Amino acid sequence: MLLLHWLCDCPGRQEIQGSLKQVQKLLSSHEASYMQSLRNLKKKINLLLSSAARQNTKAINSTCPKLESPINGRKLGKSHSIGHEVHFLCDPGYELVGSESRVCQESLTWSGQQPTCRDINECASSPCLNGGTCVDEVNQFSCVCAKGWAGVTCQSPVPTFFVTMTNTSAATSPSTAAAASTLPAATTGPYVRPSRCTIVQGTTHCTCEPGYTISGRDSYTCTDIDECELFHNGQAGRLCLHACVNTPGGYRCSCPAGYNVTRDGRSCKDIDECATRINNCTKDQMCINTYGGFQCVRVDCPKIPNATYVKTSPMRCERNPCPVDNKACSHAPNSFSYHYLAVVSNLSAPRVMFRVSALRPIGDTLRFSLLGGRPVRRHFTVQRSDRLTGELMLASPVQGPATLEAEVEMSELERRVQLGKYITKVTMFVSQYEF
Incomplete structure (x- = not known):
């Protein structure tokens, strides 16, 4: 009885075959799904390898297009590699329109717009004195002076004096009373000129050449006007940007070594000793033009233990x-x-001097910090302009000549764990002049 009961509980042959077919179908389905997943994974790995190879080749062999210096300006920075920054400055008499600095981006394009140097309207400050009319020209101006005034800015009077002479009617006959006669000069010399006097109907009229004036009670002697002393602090500012030299009947402006006098005769323009090769830098040094001079620098990689x-x-x-x-x-x-940056003395502050950016951040946080002690922090500070950019700020004006150095550290972090850090060393050469 037990044997018969056991045989009756066993499944039949057909049931077993059906179960095995279902298992076979399930295994086939899993196998197909697994193979499809494997193929998809291989495709993704191949795509990642190709993308990494392209990015590596692009990062090593590719640079941004060459940037030209703006007309009437100059460019600071020669590297066109990704992440590098180029700065632009304009010559005296011109103002920058557009981006002050541009960064080579990962797309091999430059950020911002190509700047231009626009001629400053020199007449905007009304430099012509005593009713003179200003005519704006390229990087200079000229004045059309009103009657009775002369000079570059109409600063020199052209005096006319009327002196009544005694007993002149008796010495002058009616036939010559209406005629003009020149009286003799008392003294001559480079800074002394005879006046030009004429007698008309018993009255003596004496005048001086432009740049001279009647000296005291002697109406026959004209002495030179010292324009440098008389107009050293006029309405339009000083006559000369640097030094004024008085000359017979006028004046001239001079500039310190490293500068040339501009076409307007008043301002000073820096000489680029690096572009004109007026420097003594060796082949292993770079020439950095500064205001009024130049600096020879050599970059040597730091020596750090274990690296x-x-x-x-x-x-x-x-x-x-x-x-x-x-x-x-x-x-x-x-x-x-x-x-390396070249700036003038007493540059207004606060102002941005340099920007440090991360084009391909690795972690989830970027941190910017200023390295160094109190002397560095007296002149500089670091602030954020956006999530990926830090700015080196000049905190206070600096009296030149001086050389200042600042180090900005950019750190990449992932969940507060440092992944890497990058040091940017900025050297600022401050001229002794404010131009």
Whole structure:
């Protein structure tokens, strides 16, 4: 009875075959799904490898197009690699219109717009004195003076004096009373001129050449007007940007070494010793033009224990890959970049001097900080302009001549863990002059 009961509970052959077919279908379905997932994964890996190869080739071999200096201006920065920044300045007499600096982006295009240098309207400050009319010209101006005035800015009077002479009617006959006769001069010399006097109907009229005036009670002697002393602080400012030299009947302006007098005769224009090769920099040095001079600089990669650096451009050093077990090397800066700025003395502050940006951030946070102690922080500070950019700010005006150095550290972090840091060293050459 037990045997018969057991045989009756066992499934039949057909049921077993049906179950096996269902298992076979299920395995086939899983196999197909697995193979499809594997193929999709291989495609994604291939795409990632191709993209990484393209980005690596692009980062190594590609640069942004060359930027030209604006007309009547100049460009600071020669590297066109991704992440590098180029600054623009205008010559004296011109103002910058457009982007003050441009960054080479990952798309191999420059940020911002190409700037231009626009001629400043020199007549805007009303430089012509005593009713003179200003005519604006390229990087200069000229004055059309009113009657009775002369000089570059109509600053010199052209005096006319009327002196009544005694007993002149008796010495003058009616036939010559209406005629003009020139009286003799008393004294001559470069700073003394005879006046021009005529007698008309018993009255003596005496005048001086432009730039001279009657000296005291002697109506026959004209002395030179010292325009440098008389007009050193006129309505339109000083006659000369730098130094005024009085000359017989006028004046001239002079400039310090390293500058040329501009066409208007009043201002000073910096001589670019680097462009004109008037410098003594060696082949392994870079020439940095400054206001009134130049500096020869040489960039050497820093020597840090457990880390080695190689120069990847004239002003950039990058760290070689670190061994896996060398933690000291991994904590050293990933790169050092060097930048040089030329500024005038007593530059108004606060103002942005340099920007540091991250084009391809790795972590979730960027942190910018100013390195150095109290002397550096007396002149500089660092602030954020956006999520990816830090700005080096000049905190207070600097009296030149001086050389200031600042280091900005940009750190990349992921959940407060540092992934890398990058040092930007900025050297600022301050001229002794305010132009």
